[in-house]
Amino acid sequence: MALNFRKKIKIIPGVHLNLSKGGVSVSAGVKGASLTFRKDGTYVNAGLPGTGIYYRQKLNSPSNTSQNALVSKSQRARRGQQQITQADLSRLTFWQSDELSGLTSSGFEGLQRLILAAHEQRSTLKVAFQRIKNDWHTSERKLQSNFNFLYKLIGRNRKKEINSDIEKQKASLQQIQEQLKNSRVRIEVNFDNDWFEAYLNLVRAFTTMVKTSNIWDILAREEQIYFAGYDSGENVLRKIVKVGHGAQDDILCVYGSKELQALYLENANGGDFYFYPNFIIIRKTPQDFAVVKYSDVRISAQILPFVETRYEVPDGAKMIKNVWLYSNKDGSPDRRYKKNVVFPCLSYGLLDIQSDSGISERYLFTNADAALNFAQVFQAYQSFIPTGD
DSSP: OOOOOSEEEEEETTEEEEEOTTOHHHHTTSTTEEEEEETTEEEEEEEETTTTEEEEEEEOOOOOOOOOOOOOOOOOOSSSOOOOOGGGGGGEEEOOOOOGGGTSOTTOHHHHHHHHHHHHHHHHHHHHHHHHHHHHHHHHHHHHHTTSHHHHHHOTTHHHHHHHHHHHHHHHHHHHHHHHHHOSEEEEEOOOHHHHHHHHHHHHHHHHHHTSSOEEEEEEEESSOBTTTBEETTTEEEEEOOEEEEOOTTEEEEETTEEOOEEEEOOTTSOEEEEOSSOEEEESSSSSEEEEOGGGOEEEEEEEEEEOOSSOOOTTOEEEEEEESSBOTTSOBOTTOTTOOEEEEEEEEEEEEEOTTSOEEEEEESOHHHHHHHHHHHHHHGGGSOOOO
């Protein structure tokens, strides 16, 4: 018996997944393909359902290579819409990662291709689902019009035909929904006790950090420092971002029978961060993303005294002191200015995410202690991640 496949996806040298629109299970991690992560490494499993043919291969992970940097355009802050002129650009330092196409860690290209193939399959299924759904609605309208007297005269037998079409369309929709449910890349994580405890610590530290009042993505910083040597809302371009726990449409990460949500950190000028138990996905669009191993990423944090000029003092932020717009060397207000203004100098947390391959992002947190703690917990967690060597 011949088997016809329309696409062949290479996972790692010597391992391929055969794809077809009728065989979404193989391409998307259902009963024919899956990834298993264990303490001793990462494995890809591939097989043909019902045939007994099965393949298992360990993924290697050699060191990553560096990429060239890109310079971004100027951005606007969320509040006040800080305007930067062309003359200001020479004084700005931008923080933006390189193109995502060059950030994937060596050894994780197979996972990247598998996720991309799953997205393509799911997109095809979604188009088919919408088309059949439209046909179903059209059939329903035709059935309702059957009450029209003229329609009864010219189409007495059409009611049975339309009902038959509706039943077939409903059945097709149910099948596609089931295929969509099963067409995600399934990531199975096999924790040992120490690794699982370290992962829980990471989740708790992240959850505490993101409960802070405000979180900004720092887009750029002007070299000129205002307010007696402190950074402020006048020389730092920033934008409030979303953070939390979330999942991606084409990935299912599980531990036993429990689904694990990724730790999500929005990026205002690039790909968003999704922290899974044993790799990080940086994703800008469904097709434009990178898969990065933990050992390639450096996260550090520090306390940043920051003069808040654009927002009310956030809840939970620690006050350092008040700073005058015009001040003397000793910090006291300069009496020569009648309309002098005082601003709060707060203790913010600066989180720095870097890699040799080109990741370069900075975030500002109102809860400095939580940011410092997350960086420490992240660094400790890296030692528990399977290397896959």
